Amino acid sequence: MTQTKPKSEPTPHLAAAESFAASAPGPEWLRTLRRNGVTHFTELGFPTTKLEDWIYCNAAPVTKLAFKPATCADAAVTAAQLAPFAFPGWTGSRLVFVNGHFAPALSTLPAPQKGVTITNLAAVLASGDALIEAQLAHHASVDGSGFSALNTAFITDGAFVALAPNAVAAEPIHLLFISAPGDTANTAQPRNLIVAGANSSAKIVEHYVSLGGAAHFTNAVTEIVVGEGANIEHAKFQEENLEAFHIATVQATLARDSRFLSHSISTGARLARHNINLVMTGQGVDCVMNGLYAVGGKQLVDHHTIADHAQPHCGSHEFYHGILGGQSRGVFNGKIFVRKDAQKTDAKQTSRNLLLTDTATVNSKPQLEILADDVKCTHGATVGQLNDEALFYCRTRGIAEVNARRLLTHAFASEIVNRITVEPVREHLEQVLWARLEELIEKK
Amino acid sequence: MSQPLIEIKNLSAGINGKQILKGINLTVRPGEVHAIMGPNGSGKSTLGYVLAGRKGYDVTGGTVTYDGKDLIELPPEDRAREGLFLAFQYPVEIPGVNNTYFLRAAYNELRKHRQQEEVDAVDFLAIVKEKMKLLDLPDSMMKRAVNEGFSGGEKKRNEIFQMAVLDPKLAVLDETDSGLDIDALRIVAEGVNKLKRPDNAAIVITHYQRLLNYIVPDFVHVLFDGRLIKSGGKELALELEEKGYDWLIGKNGK
Numbered sequence: 001m002t003q004t005k006p007k008s009e010p011t012p013h014l015a016a017a018e019s020f021a022a023s024a025p026g027p028e029w030l031r032t033l034r035r036n037g038v039t040h041f042t043e044l045g046f047p048t049t050k051l052e053d054w055i056y057c058n059a060a061p062v063t064k065l066a067f068k069p070a071t072c073a074d075a076a077v078t079a080a081q082l083a084p085f086a087f088p089g090w091t092g093s094r095l096v097f098v099n100g101h102f103a104p105a106l107s108t109l110p111a112p113q114k115g116v117t118i119t120n121l122a123a124v125l126a127s128g129d130a131l132i133e134a135q136l137a138h139h140a141s142v143d144g145s146g147f148s149a150l151n152t153a154f155i156t157d158g159a160f161v162a163l164a165p166n167a168v169a170a171e172p173i174h175l176l177f178i179s180a181p182g183d184t185a186n187t188a189q190p191r192n193l194i195v196a197g198a199n200s201s202a203k204i205v206e207h208y209v210s211l212g213g214a215a216h217f218t219n220a221v222t223e224i225v226v227g228e229g230a231n232i233e234h235a236k237f238q239e240e241n242l243e244a245f246h247i248a249t250v251q252a253t254l255a256r257d258s259r260f261l262s263h264s265i266s267t268g269a270r271l272a273r274h275n276i277n278l279v280m281t282g283q284g285v286d287c288v289m290n291g292l293y294a295v296g297g298k299q300l301v302d303h304h305t306i307a308d309h310a311q312p313h314c315g316s317h318e319f320y321h322g323i324l325g326g327q328s329r330g331v332f333n334g335k336i337f338v339r340k341d342a343q344k345t346d347a348k349q350t351s352r353n354l355l356l357t358d359t360a361t362v363n364s365k366p367q368l369e370i371l372a373d374d375v376k377c378t379h380g381a382t383v384g385q386l387n388d389e390a391l392f393y394c395r396t397r398g399i400a401e402v403n404a405r406r407l408l409t410h411a412f413a414s415e416i417v418n419r420i421t422v423e424p425v426r427e428h429l430e431q432v433l434w435a436r437l438e439e440l441i442e443k444k
Numbered sequence: 445m446s447q448p449l450i451e452i453k454n455l456s457a458g459i460n461g462k463q464i465l466k467g468i469n470l471t472v473r474p475g476e477v478h479a480i481m482g483p484n485g486s487g488k489s490t491l492g493y494v495l496a497g498r499k500g501y502d503v504t505g506g507t508v509t510y511d512g513k514d515l516i517e518l519p520p521e522d523r524a525r526e527g528l529f530l531a532f533q534y535p536v537e538i539p540g541v542n543n544t545y546f547l548r549a550a551y552n553e554l555r556k557h558r559q560q561e562e563v564d565a566v567d568f569l570a571i572v573k574e575k576m577k578l579l580d581l582p583d584s585m586m587k588r589a590v591n592e593g594f595s596g597g598e599k600k601r602n603e604i605f606q607m608a609v610l611d612p613k614l615a616v617l618d619e620t621d622s623g624l625d626i627d628a629l630r631i632v633a634e635g636v637n638k639l640k641r642p643d644n645a646a647i648v649i650t651h652y653q654r655l656l657n658y659i660v661p662d663f664v665h666v667l668f669d670g671r672l673i674k675s676g677g678k679e680l681a682l683e684l685e686e687k688g689y690d691w692l693i694g695k696n697g698k
Contacts (some may be wrong), residue, residue, distance in 0.1 A: 398553035411540030
């Protein structure tokens with residue numbers, strides 16, 4: 001696949017990135033990272049629909065939004081405003097980031113636990129940590145897309161989770177990213193780093209929301225390094241307002257015998273683009289990519305996933321469900337890459353889409369590149385309406401057609417949500433999804 | 445004689461313009477079990493679907509009066525609420541819908557229709573437990589999604605279990621015996637027998653006589669080429685077992 005690099009036009013983004021990278025404080029290696037980000041962004045610019053990976057996702061509206069990167073957390077946000085985003089019965093820690101910057105006053109830090117560091121990136125950048133220098137921006141390559149490069153140019157803050165070998169985080173970790181667009185800032189660029197040592201274990205929820213209904217731009221990058229035998233569950237939930245632009249990359253490097261469970265649930269934003277890239281760098285990795293999008297109106301939601309089987313004896317299982325109403329558009333592009341030596345790969349991918357209206361569309365594309373010969377790879381994609389047989393079955397049990405449709409639509413969503421192992425998160429999702437699906441079903 | 449529960453008169457029906465039922469006449473009264481037997485392609489499943497109201501199955505002639513009402517006019521859900529139950533030959537899997545939740549939703553629809561109060565999850569569980577014993581069902585089955593990953597036998601048992609909970613006036617069992625081993629068959633049949641009362645009735649559609657060793661019918665009808673070509677008592681089933689259908693078809697053949 002060749003992608004011609006479009007010539008970048010001068011944008012306010014570039015000027016802002018250059019000025020930020022030149023003046024922002026930090027250790028020399030970090031300043032170099034940022035400068036590299038600027039350089040790559042200069043080369044790449046924003047993607048256009050001429051690029052194969054962006055063919056169905058026109059990012060032009062994002063670039064037209066005035067670019068006002070936040071430089072600190074907005075102090076005006078109050079704890080009461082966060083109430084709708086709390087998980088029912090949650091007792092764990094919650095780190096709150098306002099416009100991409102840590103807001104300690106709104107956060108509940110976990111009780112100190114040996115071998116478990118849960119904090120914000122800016123704090124560790126200030127104190128200096130060899131782990132960060134060794135890992136930050138080493139996984140989500142700056143040259144992948146213009147958006148990641150732009151994020152890198154602005155690296156300042158985000159979540160930082162580090163697990164020492166054998167450490168098991170006592171409780172799930174809630175990372176809440178709130179956009180509070182206002183006069184001075186409308187762009188958040190959190191940079192998150194999760195480093196899990198050998199045989200460690202944690203469950204992490206990355207949660208994106210908005211205050212108010214004004215347009216804003218979230219440009220997030222999360223790097224996850226999963227050590228040998230480690231077990232990480234990562235749930236990403238995007239419920240930003242319907243004017244928002246959300247572009248995000250999750251890049252995970254999975255070492256030998258590790259297990260990684262990824263969820264991406266996306267209901268919000270006018271345009272949401274999720275890149276989820278898993279690279280299996282050791283044998284015996286077992287990973288699951290689980291995804292659900294429920295959109296309506298003129299929303300566009302795009303998932304681009306990669307399961308990169310670089311080593312033999314790894315399994316990747318991918319389940320994506322889409323529910324689309326109004327004139328919304330969905331894109332699913334699932335790439336399975338089996339490298340030459342990755343024998344005994346077991347890769348499975350399913351993408352199923354439910355169209356609630358005639359005007360909603362989906363482009364679902366599996367992309368298999370298989371260079372090994374002794375592998376098991378399957379994929380399947382469906383786009384359609386509710387199953388007539390199932391509807392009839394419900395009706396023969398006394399359930400009216402409209403309720404049967406509702407039941408089956410919710411069930412289609414539940415299949416994905418039920419794979420999340422953290423109950424309060426599931427409960428929150430069920431509430432949000434219930435409301436969202438009711439809107440979609442009613443508006444049709 | 446009591447009033448008929450269902451009275452099918454000269455019923456013709458088909459799918460996509462193809463005529464499948466060509467004038468069925470059948471009267472079922474409370475307390476009766478009717479078996480409808482016939483070779484493949486005779487229209488057995490079509491009859492079940494037409495009675496339950498499946499879309500695409502068009503009634504082209506005749507009448508069906510159920511409990512004093514014009515059945516054909518009712519949408520499927522209203523037929524169910526009026527006490528008609530179809531046990532599917534191939535029960536449908538509904539991933540993501542918990543079996544207990546589903547059944548409670550159905551149960552409450554029926555109660556609402558009868559202007560009774562809906563039951564909550566706790567009370568419903570008590571009802572479920574009692575009926576589960578009747579059919580010797582494992583608890584785990586109630587925690588799973590409707591029919592998802594169930595074996596053939598489990599699916600059929602689940603159908604009869606739903607029937608036990610929903611307590612229909614008229615049950616139509618569409619080849620409930622197909623694909624069952626003898627133990628599963630016995631459990632399913634015993635379930636049906638235990639549910640039999642003087643005020644309800646069943647139409648048992650089957651391809652094989654063996655089910656009728658366990659569910660003893662009051663009447664046996666032979667369906668061939670969209671018509672009931674012979675009716676009799678339970679001894680007719682044995683005769684069919686012995687001689688096959690050919691001797692009848694010969695007389696009525698196309």
